[in-house]
Amino acid sequence: MFELNEDQLALVETVRDFATAALAPNAAKWDETKHFPVDVLRDAGDLGLGGVYAAEEYGGSGLTRSDAVLIFEELAKADPAIAAYISIHNMVVWMVDAFGNDDQRAEWVPQLASMESLGSYCLTEPGAGSDAAALTTRAVRDGDGYILNGVKQFISGAGSSALYIVMARTADTGSRGITAFLVPTGEPGLSFGPNEKKMGWNAQPTRQVILEDVRIPAANRLGAEGTGFGIAMKGLNGGRINMGACSLGGGQAALEKTVAYLKQREAFGGPLINQQALLFELADMDMELESARTLLRRAADALDRGAGDTVRLCAMAKRVATDAGFNAANTAIQLHGGYGYLAEYGLEKIARDLRVHQILEGSNEIMRLIVGRTLAED
Amino acid sequence: MKIVVLVKEVPDTYEARKLDSSGMLARTASELVPDEINERALESALRYQDAHKGTEVVVLSMGPESTVKTLRKMLSMGADSAVLVEDSSLAGADLVRTSAVLAAAVQREGFDLIVAGNESTDGRGGLVPAMVAEHLGLPLLPSLDTLEITAESVSGSCAIDGGTLVVNAALPAVVSVTERSAEARFPNFKGIMKAKKKPLAKISLADLGLSPEPGARSTVTAAVERPVRAAGTKIVDEGQAAQELADFLAANRLI
Numbered sequence A: 001m002f003e004l005n006e007d008q009l010a011l012v013e014t015v016r017d018f019a020t021a022a023l024a025p026n027a028a029k030w031d032e033t034k035h036f037p038v039d040v041l042r043d044a045g046d047l048g049l050g051g052v053y054a055a056e057e058y059g060g061s062g063l064t065r066s067d068a069v070l071i072f073e074e075l076a077k078a079d080p081a082i083a084a085y086i087s088i089h090n091m092v093v094w095m096v097d098a099f100g101n102d103d104q105r106a107e108w109v110p111q112l113a114s115m116e117s118l119g120s121y122c123l124t125e126p127g128a129g130s131d132a133a134a135l136t137t138r139a140v141r142d143g144d145g146y147i148l149n150g151v152k153q154f155i156s157g158a159g160s161s162a163l164y165i166v167m168a169r170t171a172d173t174g175s176r177g178i179t180a181f182l183v184p185t186g187e188p189g190l191s192f193g194p195n196e197k198k199m200g201w202n203a204q205p206t207r208q209v210i211l212e213d214v215r216i217p218a219a220n221r222l223g224a225e226g227t228g229f230g231i232a233m234k235g236l237n238g239g240r241i242n243m244g245a246c247s248l249g250g251g252q253a254a255l256e257k258t259v260a261y262l263k264q265r266e267a268f269g270g271p272l273i274n275q276q277a278l279l280f281e282l283a284d285m286d287m288e289l290e291s292a293r294t295l296l297r298r299a300a301d302a303l304d305r306g307a308g309d310t311v312r313l314c315a316m317a318k319r320v321a322t323d324a325g326f327n328a329a330n331t332a333i334q335l336h337g338g339y340g341y342l343a344e345y346g347l348e349k350i351a352r353d354l355r356v357h358q359i360l361e362g363s364n365e366i367m368r369l370i371v372g373r374t375l376a377e378d
Numbered sequence B: 001m002k003i004v005v006l007v008k009e010v011p012d013t014y015e016a017r018k019l020d021s022s023g024m025l026a027r028t029a030s031e032l033v034p035d036e037i038n039e040r041a042l043e044s045a046l047r048y049q050d051a052h053k054g055t056e057v058v059v060l061s062m063g064p065e066s067t068v069k070t071l072r073k074m075l076s077m078g079a080d081s082a083v084l085v086e087d088s089s090l091a092g093a094d095l096v097r098t099s100a101v102l103a104a105a106v107q108r109e110g111f112d113l114i115v116a117g118n119e120s121t122d123g124r125g126g127l128v129p130a131m132v133a134e135h136l137g138l139p140l141l142p143s144l145d146t147l148e149i150t151a152e153s154v155s156g157s158c159a160i161d162g163g164t165l166v167v168n169a170a171l172p173a174v175v176s177v178t179e180r181s182a183e184a185r186f187p188n189f190k191g192i193m194k195a196k197k198k199p200l201a202k203i204s205l206a207d208l209g210l211s212p213e214p215g216a217r218s219t220v221t222a223a224v225e226r227p228v229r230a231a232g233t234k235i236v237d238e239g240q241a242a243q244e245l246a247d248f249l250a251a252n253r254l255i
């Protein structure tokens, strides 16, 4: 478990080659110009990044979650914002692949896995974030279809995606009254809010998804009525460790840049790396990142095996890794002195991008809630 | 159609190349990777294969056991099978020996077309493709910037002083491509997972009916690292610059 096998080494090398050539040289520009590089995402699709752990049957890559955390760490070293969007897209593809019927899988998985089409995950609402089971978007049965009404908030990829998985209420029975729907773009009544101005993740759009009397056929229901919340949460297990892996990659890149910088930056009569106070900071960054990496691999392994403590381990790994990654990026800014604060050195972008990983896909408070509850329930 | 691509494993050129104490290239000083020029050679073959199902693409290398990694990468990009000629007596083989062994190996394998890089990025002579063609008694189209393969022939263009040569040959033939030829694809995840199930044959000199002999007939007597670049001459224009420039060029026989 602690050593990568030959296949994993080859996967990581390929992702590194791709990320170094296609993402890294453009990351700063995309951030500055708020450009969502859908053409590069299509190239990522050719690699197999669109459906990393979707089955091969309909065009997924058929890899494991343990492979996925390695892949997302490597992608994020080049650009955490793009890596994180690819993770969200993968969550969507996997949900269709795992819970869809053959018709739904045949229609959506091939175009999503190749990233010719993009996907968005629509759970959060203006009035329901952490408490997602309180969502109020409604789906009302209407003959052979459903009519959807409501607003989804903070939706990554919205406006560019072809497929929106919308969690909507079909009954007033709390989390058991929620159903997942496949809403294709272009449906009458489906519209998007403006691209939010935000601290980081500028290379991918975040918008409201507005549903006004959107009528979709019943065949677009993903799974049975009332199973939507479970589907959404199962998607998030993988999403959380991927997001942790994205933080790990960003933090690792920040650490490596900082080591190189302190070796060549001279002050007080020698290279700054000779200052033990700074060396200890580097050691702490390394230790926190490595601990996070270890826990991520363990959580991914649990998810691969379908182990009983998967939810707990994924929550732990998400919290530990997203905190470690952000802390490493923030410390990297500090250790670069004034240069760390300049956009040119690329560190403040890493910190801005990683900051939101502590908030979304279940905030880090919610991760503690999940872990704490398992303690209290025992 | 069967295309054999000749592949060499080289130290990654992103890192500085170093000589070892005997004056030979220190191959372990940086990560070993498939020579980029061979990835382009493979790309040319794969493009033909993409358009013509049933085309067989074989990658062939002479090198130590570690070359398996490079061959696996080429398999993950899409080659169908790989052959490694491995024999301890081949360590340090020179151009003459290398081309004789490669020619024997491609003959054993069978082919319609052989694609190689025009010259490798590490220790290079740029002659292996020509020597292989000579051994096989086949035409060589050297240093192609573009390459077009048909069922019966191969053609392409290569840059020469002051122009472009458009050349073609009937198959079977040997071609070499330059770094201006087809940009290589990335292997994809499915290719990587499939690569380990594809055939990779290791053959020895005995399998080729060759007897071990010294790898090199030539001996390296001395080798020096390229000298560090010295600062160039700076001419500041104080009214005489044109004259000084002309003198400089003339003194160096550049005009």
Ligand SMILES: Cc1cc2nc3c(=O)[nH]c(=O)nc-3n(C[C@H](O)[C@H](O)[C@H](O)COP(=O)(O)OP(=O)(O)OC[C@H]3O[C@@H](n4cnc5c(N)ncnc54)[C@H](O)[C@@H]3O)c2cc1C
Binding pocket: A088, A120, A121, A122, A123, A124, A128, A129, A130, A131, A153, A154, A155, A156, A157, A198, A201, A206, A356, A359, A360, A361, A362, A363, A364, A365, A366, A369
């Ligand atoms: C850039 C961006 C992209 C996003 N992309 C998506 C997307 O693609 N799809 C999607 O569905 N959502 C997305 N989100 C939404 C994200 O998942 C939510 O913002 C997140 O779940 C938090 O919800 P909230 O913002 O409503 O905060 P709130 O739930 O209002 O929480 C406010 C604060 O209170 C804390 N808190 C809440 N409840 C508790 C509790 N019980 N105990 C302790 N602390 C608590 C929270 O941790 C937080 O610190 C995105 C958000 C952002 C910023």
Ligand SMILES: Cc1cc2nc3c(=O)[nH]c(=O)nc-3n(C[C@H](O)[C@H](O)[C@H](O)COP(=O)(O)OP(=O)(O)OC[C@H]3O[C@@H](n4cnc5c(N)ncnc54)[C@H](O)[C@@H]3O)c2cc1C
Binding pocket: A265, A267, A268, A272, A275, A277, A278, A334, A335, A336, A337, A338, A339, A341, A342
């Ligand atoms: C937006 C901005 C505005 C500024 N405005 C001004 C201004 O108006 N006027 C002006 O004069 N300057 C200004 N500065 C410069 C600022 O004061 C310096 O950036 C700051 O003093 C740090 O110096 P440095 O960037 O060279 O970092 P360095 O000195 O190279 O330090 C790098 C890192 O090493 C640490 N370090 C250095 N030496 C030691 C040591 N002996 N022991 C332990 N740790 C050490 C530092 O704390 C830092 O973490 C500005 C900087 C910024 C970013």
